[in-house]
Amino acid sequence: MEFRALHSLFRKIVKGHGGIALLIGGLILLVFIVFFIFAPFIAPYDPIKPVGPSFSPPTTKFIMGTDNFGRDVFSRVIWGTRIALTVAIFATLLAAFIGIPLGLFSGYRGGLFDRVLTMIMDSIYSFPGLILAIAIAAMLGPGIINISVSIATIYVPTYFRVVRNQVNSIKAELYVEAARALGATDGVILRKYIFRGVVPTILVILSMNIADAILTEAGLSFLGLGIPPPTPDWGFDLSNGQRFLLQNSWWMVFYPGLMIVLITLGFSLLGEGLQERFNPKLKER
C-alpha cells in the first residue's frame, strides 16, 4: 500500500519525539477537517448532478476533470471527505466503546469469563479484516450505519486485546495494591489506576485505526458494499473510474486515490507522533 511506503519514508526523516510527525499529520488532517465542515462552500458544483461534458480532463473550469456522467470530480472528492471521515470515526469510536470496557472488565476480573471472551476476540482477530467486513456488510446491506458497524466489528478485538493485556500488567503493579491497602474501591482502581494507564495507548490505536478504517471503507465501497450511489464516496469513485482507465481518463481514479492516501497518511503520522510522545520506551532510541 502506498501510504505504508510513504509512512516509513517519513519515519526516517522524522526523528526526535514525534514533533514533526504530529505537525505534518495535524496539518494534513486540518485541511481535511476544513473540507469536511465547509464542503458546500468549497465544492464549486453539485457533486451528484451532471454539470459539464462527460470525461472532461482537468481544465480551469473543472480543475480535476469530470466523470462519465459529467459530474465534477473536484466537488465529489471534497464531499467524499464527509462520508470517509464519518464512517471511519464512527466505526472506530464504536469499536473503542465496545472493546475498551470489555478489555478492562475481562482483564481485571480474570477467570472463566476472561478466558471465553479472549477466545472469541482472538478468533475474530485471526480472521482477515476486510473479508470479515465484507461478510458482515453483505449481511447488513449498504448504508452509513451498517458499513460502520461492519468495520467496527473488525476493530473491537484490537482494543480488547491491548486494553486487557495492559490491565493485566498494571493490576500486578505495587501501586494498585498500595491503593487497595488504602481502601480504594474496585471502581476507583479501574478508573483512576488502570484506565488512566491505558489511555495513551488507546489514543495511539484510535488514530491508527481511523486510518485503517478509511482504507477498509474505501475497499468496501470499491466492492459495491459501501454507500449506495450517487452519494460521493472515494472508494466508489475509484471503482467507477477504473473502468475508464483504458481510455486514459486517469483523473477519475487519481484524485479520489490521492485523497485516500493523504488522509490515511495524516492519521498515521498523528498516531506515530502520539506514540513517540506518550511511549517513553520509544524515546530512548
Added chain:
Amino acid sequence: MGILLEAKDLKVGYRVEGKILWAVDGVSFQVEEGDIVGLVGESGCGKSTLGISFLRLLPPGSRIEGSLIFNGRDLVKLSEEELRKIRGKEIAMIFQDPMTSLNPVMKIKDHFIETIRTHIDVSEEKALEMSANVLEAVGIPSSRLESYAFELSGGQRQRVMIALALVLNPKLLIADEPTTSLDVIVQAQILDLIASVREKFGVTIILITHDLGVVAQMANRIMVMYAGEIVEIAPTDKLFSSPLHPYTKALLGAVPTIDLNDLELHSLDGSPPNLLNPPRGCRFYPRCFEAMDICKSRNPHVVRISRDRYVKCWKYR
C-alpha cells in the same frame, strides 16, 4: 495500654497444586497500643503473608482461618466492604518498594484526595489542607503535592507513602520492609521518621523485616517467625541479650558484629522445610543443633516463659 490486635491460631494459606500451603500456620500473639513490634524471619517464612493478612489483601483463592481481633472486631469474619472501610482508615500499610507504590499518572495530591475522600466526607480544599499538614510532618514540603511520583527520589517517595498511610490517623501501621530498597543513609532517615511518627500520630506499628539491625533499633517487641510459625516473642533487649529458641540464637549468630572477641560468623546449614508437606515434628528440627528425640515426632507447643516472653521449643517444657 490496651490490646489493639490479637491473633488466635491464625492460619493463612494459598492454593498450590491442588493442596493448601499454609504460609502462616497457627500463630497467636498480641499487639499492645503504642507498640512497635518487629516481625523478623528469613525469606519465605510467611512474614509478608502475615503482614498482608492484617488487611486481608490476600490474592484470590487464598484461605484465612482462626481469628484476628482488631479493636473488638474479627478481621477474619468481616465482609470485603467492611474491610475496605478499615483499610487506610484504621489500618494502613507501607510497602517495600516506594519506587512503584505510587501511581505514575497521578499527582501526589490526587493520591491524597482520593484516599481521604474514600473514607471521610470532606471538601477537596480540606483534604488538601490535611495532606499538606501530614506531608510537612514527614519532611516533605507541601509544594510537592503538585508533583508526580517520578519527580521524587526513593526516600521522598517513601516519605510520601508514610504520609499517605498516616493522613487519616490510623491506629495500626504495617510496614513491610519499608527500607529494604533504599540506601543506608536514607534507610536511617526513614527509620527515624517512623519512630517519630509513632509519637506524633500515636500509631501502633508492626515492622516486618529480615534486618535484625533495624528491629534492634526500632522495635520494643520482636516476634521471630520460622516456616509459617512464630517461634519466639520477646522484648527487644531480652531477645538480644538472652535468646531462647535455637533458631533465634542461630539468627543472632549470623549477624556480623564489631566485637573483637567474636570474629567468627556462624551460618545456619540447610533450608526451611517444604510447607506443602510440613514435617510431623518441630519444623526447625533438621537444622537445630540442640535437637532432642521428641523434636522429631511432635511439634512443640508455645510455652509462656514470663509475662511477655513466649517460645515454641521442647527445651522449655
